[in-house]
Amino acid sequence: MARQPATRKVQCYHCRHRFDVSGRAQSTSCPGCYKPVIVGDVVVTTLKPVTEVRTCGSIVVKKKGRIIARVIEAHGGIDCEGAIDAKTVQGGLGVRLGPKAVFKGDLLALSLRVEEGARVTGGFFDIPNNDLDLTSLGEEGS
Structure with a gap:
């Protein structure tokens, strides 16, 4: 099984702000617009x-x-x-x-x-x- 990276870059689909998340994260809040975003597959x-x-x-x-x-x-x-x-x-x-x-x-x-x-x-x-x-x-x- 492939190892998850420590962090990965994502882009918010609400405000287009780019930020880093944990490699294991499935969801989080965007630090740009504070809305919840799904980051997992x-x-x-x-x-x-x-x-x-x-x-x-x-x-x-x-x-x-x-x-x-x-x-x-x-x-x-x-x-x-x-x-x-x-x-x-x-x-x-x-x-x-x-x-x-x-x-x-x-x-x-x-x-x-x-x-x-x-x-x-x-x-x-x-x-x-x-x-x-x-x-x-x-x-x-x-």
Whole structure:
């Protein structure tokens, strides 16, 4: 088993303040805006209909997992084997859609890997060639 780093850098999804957290932390308060933030990874194994899913970590959608949400934001990236249906998706470091993945929504990410067999059923994709500005695809969409 890989050893957790003592600290890691995260970025608040409310105010975009960057700060260090313990390598084991799952949630904390942002020192910039004092709002609570999830800093751990989110793993989805079943249907998850919610308004939003946000984390400073990554989101993993397993084969039988499905997220239905208005906003999905994962600064550590998204790895999808199941289904994502959202108005806006911000994939931070990158998004991978596995061979049986189904994706619907607008996407902003530094990279996108779509494996053969994945289905993309609409949306506007923005894969910038420079530093990612997560504020450009906000809660209201584009």
